[in-house]
Amino acid sequence: MEEKTDVVIVGAGIAGLALAVELQKRDVSTLLLDRRKGPESTPRGITFQPNGLEALEKIGILDQVRQMGSAERILEVRDWDRQLLLEVDYSVLDHPHNYILTVNAVQVEQLLGYNAENMGARTLWSTGFDDILWNTGLAQGVRVRVKDEPTDIKASVIVGADGPQSRVRAGIGATTKTRKYHDSFLVGLVGPVSELKDRARQYQAPGKMLGIMPAGPDASYIFYCVGKRQFDDLKRQGVEQFRGEVTEAAPELKGAFGAVEAWTKIAYFTPSFIRVDPWVSNGVALLGDSAHTIHPHAGQGVNLSLQDALVLADVISDAIKAGDTSAAKLAPYQASRKMFADVIGQHAHYTATYALSNNWLVKRLNKRALRKMQKNKKLMKRALEITAGIFSKKPGLIEQARIGGILP
Ligand SMILES: Cc1cc2nc3c(=O)[nH]c(=O)nc-3n(C[C@H](O)[C@H](O)[C@H](O)COP(=O)(O)OP(=O)(O)OC[C@H]3O[C@@H](n4cnc5c(N)ncnc54)[C@H](O)[C@@H]3O)c2cc1C
Numbered sequence: 001m002e003e004k005t006d007v008v009i010v011g012a013g014i015a016g017l018a019l020a021v022e023l024q025k026r027d028v029s030t031l032l033l034d035r036r037k038g039p040e041s042t043p044r045g046i047t048f049q050p051n052g053l054e055a056l057e058k059i060g061i062l063d064q065v066r067q068m069g070s071a072e073r074i075l076e077v078r079d080w081d082r083q084l085l086l087e088v089d090y091s092v093l094d095h096p097h098n099y100i101l102t103v104n105a106v107q108v109e110q111l112l113g114y115n116a117e118n119m120g121a122r123t124l125w126s127t128g129f130d131d132i133l134w135n136t137g138l139a140q141g142v143r144v145r146v147k148d149e150p151t152d153i154k155a156s157v158i159v160g161a162d163g164p165q166s167r168v169r170a171g172i173g174a175t176t177k178t179r180k181y182h183d184s185f186l187v188g189l190v191g192p193v194s195e196l197k198d199r200a201r202q203y204q205a206p207g208k209m210l211g212i213m214p215a216g217p218d219a220s221y222i223f224y225c226v227g228k229r230q231f232d233d234l235k236r237q238g239v240e241q242f243r244g245e246v247t248e249a250a251p252e253l254k255g256a257f258g259a260v261e262a263w264t265k266i267a268y269f270t271p272s273f274i275r276v277d278p279w280v281s282n283g284v285a286l287l288g289d290s291a292h293t294i295h296p297h298a299g300q301g302v303n304l305s306l307q308d309a310l311v312l313a314d315v316i317s318d319a320i321k322a323g324d325t326s327a328a329k330l331a332p333y334q335a336s337r338k339m340f341a342d343v344i345g346q347h348a349h350y351t352a353t354y355a356l357s358n359n360w361l362v363k364r365l366n367k368r369a370l371r372k373m374q375k376n377k378k379l380m381k382r383a384l385e386i387t388a389g390i391f392s393k394k395p396g397l398i399e400q401a402r403i404g405g406i407l408p
Pocket of ligand 1: 013033034047128161162166167296301
């Protein structure tokens with residue numbers, strides 16, 4: 001196999017697929033490669049925020065994605081006794097897409113994959129990335145492995161969209177700061193919850209969290225904090241035990257659980273927060289979770305990645321046209337996007353750790369912040385602009401402390 005293309009994208013997840021669509025639109029030939037045997041088929045939920053919805057509109061698939069999922073303007077936050085702590089109201093935002101949309105991520109990947117291939121992008125499955133090929137300090141292609149056979153692919157730019165454990169990132173020697181969390185989660189799609197009626201809901205208490213997001217007419221996406229428990233131990237206890245715990249916390253889920261008989265429909269994960277620098281090197285750029293992995297409590301990983309893909313497509317297309325793919329030419333991508341990942345990543349870190357903390361002071365501050373936001377719509381709007389990814393400059397320390405409930 002002898003391949004040559006303008007851009008090789010390592011990783012055919014949502015980030016890589018979105019970039020392939022945008023590059024093909026700009027007449028940049030694109031080859032995706034992924035070590036998986038084929039597209040993902042196990043259903044999983046994903047929530048789009050206003051910034052991601054705007055990006056989907058620019059990519060040209062928002063209307064189709066809307067038909068797949070459920071749009072909500074209200075996210076209720078309740079305590080473990082089901083008392084309402086806060087109604088997060090997205091309609092306070094001055095934005096054309098002031099709502100959240102939860103869908104089955106597999107359907108979005110299928111749609112992006114279909115569009116990418118229709119526009120001329122090619123995908124090689126069962127193809128593992130091994131190394132970047134360098135020539136006098138400039139990347140000129142990749143060495144991959146197809147069925148244990150090493151093969152070289154020539155390209156002007158290599159994009160690492162290969163997830164949180166990115167090997168492309170290691171290949172450019174980027175530094176990573178990783179924070180691992182102690183609490184793990186179970187996530188999955190269950191049946192519809194009629195009681196919710198156009199609202200999403202989250203229960204929280206120290207060490208506990210349960211989210212229920214409507215995800216289309218026949219499904220709800222749930223995420224449930226299992227603390228330090230391991231997946232094997234949970235499996236030994238059985239799906240019945242899980243169903244019992246979840247429906248005790250949220251009785252409205254009872255009718256929704258018929259669809260879950262086996263663990264194959266439930267995923268287990270332990271979040272991490274990975275900050276990366278730099279995102280670019282000579283002939284190489286990082287995209288999606290490879291550039292920033294954040295706590296999913298913010299529901300922002302994919303949203304940021306779609307926005308990143310739009311900017312990166314412009315930067316790569318300009319670089320290829322200019323015949324200059326150096327780090328300096330690719331640097332405007334990092335300069336325009338890293339601040340958003342840093343602010344949202346930090347915000348996700350604080351909101352997730354505050355919500356789950358057992359520390360008495362943090363518990364008090366967290367409750368106080370939620371109560372303050374319920375009363376003060378201006379404060380809610382500012383905090384929500386960060387969650388929704390629609391701010392334009394970095395919030396100052398005092399503003400962050402007010403949002404976090406530390407200052408009055
Ligand atoms: C439980 C959970 C819930 C989440 N909920 C939300 C949400 O509601 N909203 C939101 O915006 N974000 C959410 N996120 C975050 C979101 O899922 C990620 O940010 C997003 O999937 C990242 O996409 P990606 O394309 O960068 O990476 P991935 O989807 O991880 O894709 C990387 C691809 O690279 C391939 N790959 C890896 N290594 C190699 C190699 N060496 N060779 C070839 N291929 C390779 C992999 O097979 C994979 O297909 C959630 C995350 C989790 C864990």
